[in-house]
Amino acid sequence: MKDTQDVFVQKTNNRVAEDKFYREVLEGLTKQQKSLPSKYFYDAEGDRLFQKIMECPEYYLTDCELEIFIDRTADLAATIGFNHEPFDIIELGAGDGTKTIYLLEYLANRQMDFRYLPVDISVNILTELELLVHARLPNVNIQVLAGEYLDMIAEARILSDRRKVILFLGGNIGNLTPREAIDFYREISQQLQPGDIMVTGFDLMKNPLIVRAAYDDAGGITKEFNLNLLQRINKELGADFDINLFEHYCSYNPENGACKSYLVSLVQQEVSFEDTTVGFEEGETIWMEISQKYSPDRIVALAASSGFEVVTNLKDKKGWFTDSVWRVVEQ
Numbered sequence: 001m002k003d004t005q006d007v008f009v010q011k012t013n014n015r016v017a018e019d020k021f022y023r024e025v026l027e028g029l030t031k032q033q034k035s036l037p038s039k040y041f042y043d044a045e046g047d048r049l050f051q052k053i054m055e056c057p058e059y060y061l062t063d064c065e066l067e068i069f070i071d072r073t074a075d076l077a078a079t080i081g082f083n084h085e086p087f088d089i090i091e092l093g094a095g096d097g098t099k100t101i102y103l104l105e106y107l108a109n110r111q112m113d114f115r116y117l118p119v120d121i122s123v124n125i126l127t128e129l130e131l132l133v134h135a136r137l138p139n140v141n142i143q144v145l146a147g148e149y150l151d152m153i154a155e156a157r158i159l160s161d162r163r164k165v166i167l168f169l170g171g172n173i174g175n176l177t178p179r180e181a182i183d184f185y186r187e188i189s190q191q192l193q194p195g196d197i198m199v200t201g202f203d204l205m206k207n208p209l210i211v212r213a214a215y216d217d218a219g220g221i222t223k224e225f226n227l228n229l230l231q232r233i234n235k236e237l238g239a240d241f242d243i244n245l246f247e248h249y250c251s252y253n254p255e256n257g258a259c260k261s262y263l264v265s266l267v268q269q270e271v272s273f274e275d276t277t278v279g280f281e282e283g284e285t286i287w288m289e290i291s292q293k294y295s296p297d298r299i300v301a302l303a304a305s306s307g308f309e310v311v312t313n314l315k316d317k318k319g320w321f322t323d324s325v326w327r328v329v330e331q
C-alpha cells in the first residue's frame with residue numbers, strides 16, 4: 001500500500017515539475033528579451049556536459065576552489081566545527097561533490113558528529129553523489145534532497161534541529177543577479193539560527209579575457225551545454241528547436257562583473273511546442289545564464305545587507321576565487 005502511495009506521490013511530483021518547466025520556459029520565451037532559466041541546464045546530459053566543462057583548461061573556477069578545499073581544509077573545518085557540537089551540512093546545488101568530498105573526509109576522520117544533506121535539482125547527479133559518498137566515506141550519514149534551493153532548506157529544517165552549515169560552492173551564487181542574491185541570502189538567514197554558518201564560493205572579478213574564456217571554451221563544450229537545454233525542451237516538451245540554427249555567444253562586462261551567455265538565432269525562424277509557436281528574428285538572442293563576478297567589497301556588503309557577518313575569506317593562491325565564510329547575526 002505504502003509503495004503504491006509512494007509511486008503516486010512520485011508521479012504527482014513529476015507532473016508538477018513538468019508543468020513548472022513548461023510554464024517557466026513559455027514565460028521566458030515570450031518575454032521581449034527572451035530567456036531560459038539556467039537551473040534547467042541540468043538533465044542527465046547537462047550534468048555530463050558540466051562535468052566536462054569542469055575539466056576544460058579555461059574553466060579555472062573548479063581548480064581554484066579545489067585548491068582551497070584541499071589546501072585549506074583545516075581552516076575551513078575550524079570555522080564550522082562548532083566545538084564538537086553535532087551539526088548538519090546542507091549543500092545547495094551540490095553537483096557531483098568534487099570539492100566537498102575533501103571537507104567531508106576531513107570531518108569524518110576527526111569523528112565529528114554531522115550529517116550531510118546535499119540539495120540538487122538534478123536527481124541524476126544526486127544519485128552519483130550518494131554513490132560516491134557511500135563508496136569513499138561509508139561512515140558519513142548522507143540524505144539527499146531533490147528540489148530547489150529554498151524549498152529544500154525548508155525541508156532540511158524539518159529533518160534537522162541541529163546547528164547548520166550551508167555550503168553553496170562553485171560560484172553558483174553568480175547565477176543570480178546581485179538583486180536576487182540579496183533576497184536569496186535574506187531568505188536563508190531567516191530560515192537559520194544566529195551562529196549558523198554559510199559558506200559561499202564567489203568567483204572574483206579579474207582580467208576580463210580570463211573570465212570570458214571560461215564561458216566560451218575553445219573545445220565548444222559550453223556551447224554544447226547551452227544547446228542541450230534546447231534539446232531538453234525538444235525531448236520533454238515536444239518542441240522542434242533545430243540546434244544547428246543557434247550559436248552560443250558570451251559577453252563579460254568588466255565594469256559590473258556580469259558575465260552573460262546567450263544563444264543567437266542564426267535565421268528568422270519559428271519554433272513550436274505544446275500549443276505555442278515562438279518566432280525568432282535573425283540575430284535575436286535567448287539569455288541563458290548570468291555568472292556574476294564579485295569584488296571583495298561587494299561580498300562584505302552582500303553579507304551585511306542580508307543578515308550575516310563575514311567570518312573569513314579563503315582564497316586560492318592566484319586570488320581568483322574565494323570561499324567566503326559567514327555567520328548568521330542576531331536580528
Ligand SMILES: C[S@@+](CC[C@H](N)C(=O)[O-])C[C@H]1O[C@@H](n2cnc3c(N)ncnc32)[C@H](O)[C@@H]1O
Nearest residue numbers: 039042093094095120121122147148149169170
Ligand atoms: C554549476 S553546477 C555546480 C555544482 C557544484 N556546486 C560544484 O561546485 O561543482 C550547479 C549545480 O546546481 C544545481 N542547481 C542549479 N540550479 C538549482 C536550483 N535552483 N535548485 C537546486 N539545484 C540547482 C545543478 O543541478 C548543478 O548540479
